[in-house]
Each structure stands twice: as structure tokens, then as C-alpha cells.
Amino acid sequence: MKSLTSARETTIPNTPYRFFIYIIGKHKGWAALAVIAVVIASAAGASTSYFFKLIIDAVEADDLNAALMWGLLYPFFILLVQLIYRVSGYAGAHLTVGSNQTATNTLMTYIMRHSHSYFIDRFAGSITNKIKNVTSAFDEMIPDILWAHLSVLVTFLVTFALILTVDSQSGIIFIGLLTVLFVVNKRFAKTKAIVAKENAEAGSLLQGYLVDVLSNVHTTRQYVRKDYELTEVQKLTQNKFEKGVRNWLYTEKLLTINSLLLFVFASLMFWRLVTQWGEGMLTTGEFVLVLALISNITGSLLFIGRAFNATARTAGELREGLDDILLPYEIVDMIPASPLKVEGGGIDWKDVTFKFDDLAVFENFNLTILPHQKIGLVGSSGAGKSTFVSLLLRQHAILKGRICIDGQDISSVTQDSLRELIALVPQEPSLFHRTIRENIAYGRPDASSDEIIAVAKKAEAHDFIMRLPQKYDTLVGERGVKLSGGQKQRVAIARAMLKNAPILILDEATSALDSTSEREIQKALHVLMEGKTVIAIAHRLSTLREMDRIIVLEEGTITEDGTHETLLQKQGHYAQLWQHQAGGFLVE
8 A cells, every 4th residue: 555645745835825825836727727718808908098088088179970989889898808808707716616626625535644643633514614714715815816916906907007107106105006006005914914814713713613513512411511612602602703803903904004104195196187187287088097097996996905904905815824734743653664464463572661741651562462372451540451442543643662563563654554554443433424334334334235134144243234214325424423322332233244344342342232232243253353463452351261361461461361260369459350240341
């Protein structure tokens, strides 16, 4: 199997504008067509005011034929400009939607390669909101750049050129206005980006909390914590309100400044034009031309700050998303990394040291599991059982030492090949909001219906599935909420059976089953475990009696190692745990 992670693929630009160019670069053809069309249409659109000069000058010269000709050409010219704009719209649509698609695929590809630690530290809703902030930025920035920034820039240049042909000093006043507006708005844009990022962060925080509450709404009801959760939501919505108002009012502040600047410079320019016209230095057509040019561009001049701020706001939201998504990977495949090859499935832990922050879980930990050996892991909460499984799946990076499977260091093989050869049945099965058929076949999408039904029967799931309205095509709901805990575990067991990996991990695989169902499942698990290396974690010690070995972990250290019978004879910690069981479960 070829590793999906490469040096090139992981060096995605993590700054807003570089990331923007990186994505746009994958749609160069549409971008070029859109830019060319906007430039031509904007230049032609800004030039339409020149028709007024030609018509008025022709009327004053009593050249009615010329006036009629220019008057009739004017609407055709307007139509041509609009048709060119439609070309830009056609290209812009493909560029915008295509870039959104590319950005979504790029970010999801990057996110899916993050380690386990990344996801346990974040709300799923918050991550999706950050993706939305980044991808929706293309829906806003591309139209802003094409039909706000670029169009206005071209219009400004054409307007300046036309004014300059009429009166050089008026042209200087106009370029002075543009310079001052650019400098002022650029300075405001820096703060606007910060304000917009704070607003986006407040939105992500609110979104993540809402998803968390709604995902656990049954717990909220059971523990009567509705009022508490609503109070917390109100705090977050208040924070979002304050950040949103600040973001909005900052734009209003800039618009006010732009209005004052426009008033000052427009007054100077019109005073100059009226004086020149009164002295006969300008024709009436030239005077009207400048008036029309300024009138057409006034809106753009006034809202140039809003365009800057909109881009700054979007860039802020883009940065807020990229800063958290494009973090360096905690665990990466070596280059080159070879695929794992498992024959017997022997596992060796050699002087492994691992810490969570400053808390040591394993120090110089050693353990050898022979090929096809079945071991049980026992220990109190916090003994290191779950971490043992996580490290074997390479969900965390160890500080020193090696974990080898059939003599191959798992840090030197591809992560995908490692996990492909390990089947996991967790204590809390994770099901997709898809059909039961799709959930069972998740590890082998090409499995036939007969194979799916066969493993479902072995997992004691077939009977309850057949009682469902759509049977194997029944949607299980988000995280499998339409199924009971026992039903979800049976589906998870069937999924592991179908995967048929040489190494099997059972993490409380029968904890949600009643005693009768458990006996039936145990029969299926015996079939599943044949010829495999098995690691089983259980608080119900009776489920481990037939294991080849039982490992007792305490604070990351092996305190006892042997069969069920030999450990009972030692009268050690395992024997005490066995004696203190109530109803077959380990009492903490």
C-alpha cells in the first residue's frame, strides 16, 4: 500500500493569501478568463461617460447627425459591456465553486491525517465550522476581488486618464484622493483582520458548544441540566454578539471617514472645474464628462473601505481556520515508509516510554506477545490499558523505545497499512449515519451481501436486523442512536469479523450485552479469534478465563503475567480482583 502522506502534500501554505493563491492556482484557466473579462468590461463601462461629452459637444456645435449617431451607439455599447460582464460571471462561477470544492477536499485530506490527539482536544462542530470559514472565504473573496477590487481599480485608472485629458490639476486632485483613501483604508484593514478573526473565533466556539450540547441532549435531559446549558449558550451568544457588533461598527467608522475625505476632495475638484468652465477653458461636454465620471465612481470611492474591510474580514476568518487546521502533524510516515507485512502477528514492546504531558504512563516498558497468542489486559482505571491500545495503533508518538510487529518497527511502516492489519472492537462502537449494510462493510466495501449476512449471523446481529423496517438498508442515525448499545456492539463485532485482520483488539467488546447475548457472542468471538493474535481488555474477568495469558497492569507496569489458573494460585492482585467482582464485573 502506498502511503498517502508525502512531504509535498503536507506543505500546504498556511497564510490566508498564500493559501488563496495555492487553491486558485489549480483553476488558472477560469481565473485568467474571469480577470480578462472583468478588465475589458470595467474599462469599457468606465468609458461610457465619454458618450455624454460627444453628444453634448455635437449638440452645441449644431451637429445633430453626430449627436444622433452617438446617442444610438450608446445603448449598444452598454449591451456589449454587460455581455462581457456575463462572460466574467460565467468564468467566475466555475472559479468560485471549483475553488470551494478544491479547498474543501484539500482541508479534509489534511485533517484526516491528523493524529488521535488532535481530535480529542477539539469539538467536531468547531472543526467543521473552521472548514466552513475557510471554504466560504472563496465564495466571498473571489467575487470581491473580481467585481470589487479589480473592477474598481480598472475604473479608477480609466477615470483618472479621462479626467487628466480634460484638466491635469483635476486629475492630480483625483489621484490624491485615491492615494489618501488607499493609505487610510489599508491601515484600517490591519485592525479589521484582527477584529474579524476574533469574531470568527467566537463563532467557532459557539458552534462547537452547540454541537456538543445537541450531541449529548439525552444526558442533558437525564441530569436536568437544561438551564445550565442554556446559560452557557447565552454567554457564548453574548460573546458572539459583542464581537459581531464590534466587527460591524468598525466598518461603519471607516465609511464615515471615507465620506469626509470624499467631501473634501470632491469640493476641491468641482471648484477647479467650475472655475475652468467659467473661464472658457473647458467645453460643456468636458465639464459634463467629469461630472458623470465622478458621479459614477462616487459609490465605489465611498465603499472602497467596505471592500477592503470585507476582504480583511474574510482573510481573518480564513486565518482563524487555517491556524487550527494546518497544524504540523504529530505523527507522520517516514520517507520512505514500507507497508507492514504480517505473517504470525507477534508483537514486541522494547523499552517503550510514553508520557501524557508530564504524566508518565509507560517507562521502559517491555512485553513480548507471541504470534497467534491471545492475551487479556486487566487493571484499574488509569493503569494504561487504553493507552496500550492507542500506542499499538500508533495514535500517539512514543518518546523512546520501539513497538514491533513481526520484527517490523511500527514507526517505520505506513500508518494505513498498520491499521489495516488490526481489527478493533471498541467499548463504544462508532457507527456512521448510514445503512447497517454500509457500517458492517466499512472495512471491506467490496464485500458481497452473502458475506455481510454471514458475519452478521455469527455476531448474533442478523435476527434483530431482519426485524428492522428496511432490514440491512436501515439507517442507524447519527452515531447509531437508533440502535441499542448491544445492537451497536454486535454491528461493530460483525464489522471486525468481515475485516478479518490478523491482529484483533477487543476493548470491552461485550460490555453492553446481557448475559444470554454475551454467551452467544462469545461463541462468535471464539471463531473470530482463531488463528489471530488477540489483545482483549475487560472488566468482566470471566470473559478472559480462556486467554493464553493475562497481563495485569498497574500504573503502566506489568505486575502479574500468566494464565487465569496460575494467577489465582499466586494469590496476588489478580486473585484479589477476581474475588472482589460483583455480578461478573470488576469493582473499581
